[in-house]
Amino acid sequence: xxxxTQTQPGMFVQEKEAVTLDCTYDTSDQSYGLxxxxxxxxxxxxxxIYQGSYDEQNATEGRYSLNFQKARKSANLVISxxxxxDSAMYFCAIFDPGNTGKLxxxxxxxxxxxx
Amino acid sequence: DTxxxxxxxxxxxxxxxxxxxxxxxxxEHNRLYWYRQTLGQGPEFLTYFQNEAQLExxxxxxxxxxxxxxxxxxxxxxIQxxxxxDSAMYLCASSWxxxxxxxxxxxxxxRLTVT
Numbered sequence: 001x002x003x004x005t006q007t008q009p010g011m012f013v014q015e016k017e018a019v020t021l022d023c024t025y026d027t028s029d030q031s032y033g034l035x036x037x038x039x040x041x042x043x044x045x046x047x048x049i050y051q052g053s054y055d056e057q058n059a060t061e062g063r064y065s066l067n068f069q070k071a072r073k074s075a076n077l078v079i080s081x082x083x084x085x086d087s088a089m090y091f092c093a094i095f096d097p098g099n100t101g102k103l104x105x106x107x108x109x110x111x112x113x114x115x
Numbered sequence: 116d117t118x119x120x121x122x123x124x125x126x127x128x129x130x131x132x133x134x135x136x137x138x139x140x141x142x143e144h145n146r147l148y149w150y151r152q153t154l155g156q157g158p159e160f161l162t163y164f165q166n167e168a169q170l171e172x173x174x175x176x177x178x179x180x181x182x183x184x185x186x187x188x189x190x191x192x193x194i195q196x197x198x199x200x201d202s203a204m205y206l207c208a209s210s211w212x213x214x215x216x217x218x219x220x221x222x223x224x225x226r227l228t229v230t
């Protein structure tokens with residue numbers, strides 16, 4: 001079974017600085033996908049970035065990049081130039097390739113950006 | 116607005132009552148998911164529909180829970196004889212399911228409080 005571990009319950013970062021949110025995963029599948037979602041206090045889950053297990057390059061989406069280290073089974077999210085609006089809960093998730101596409105989420109990391 | 120919508124956004128009910136939630140996915144998406152999220156935790160998968168067929172149900176989905184997706188369009192999630200442990204955010208997501216990305220778009224959620 002797939003599993004996601006996020007070991008940082010809470011993180012602080014100064015505005016305009018970069019921050020790394022950790023995510024490790026466990027899976028026995030060769031094909032899988034890793035996602036990061038942002039959940040602000042309003043509750044909606046916002047897709048940030050996706051990395052496929054066969055993608056050779058690390059995914060990037062604007063200020064978000066995914067540091068994918070397959071051998072270590074880690075998929076850390078890097079947010080560059082943090083903004084106050086980045087304060088939210090961040091979830092790492094693994095895509096279950098068992099033909100359903102369900103996501104298995106970690107416990108989340110709360111990020112607070114300080115002015 | 117062509118995003119995923121959910122209704123109601125908030126529901127307060129007394130223990131033992133039945134409740135029903137509705138989810139309208141993005142119109143061209145054939146896959147629909149229900150997740151449950153308790154405070155401070157990541158979302159947990161409940162059930163999955165491909166078009167109108169319910170193809171997977173989590174063990175979290177007890178006999179008191181039932182979900183439908185008639186005609187492969189909107190979906191409903193009903194909880195019978197609610198218990199205080201049912202208090203949570205219920206999230207609906209949809210996807211097109213092309214390739215391996217399976218990016219899921221989430222609705223704003225329905226927050227259920229059972230008193």
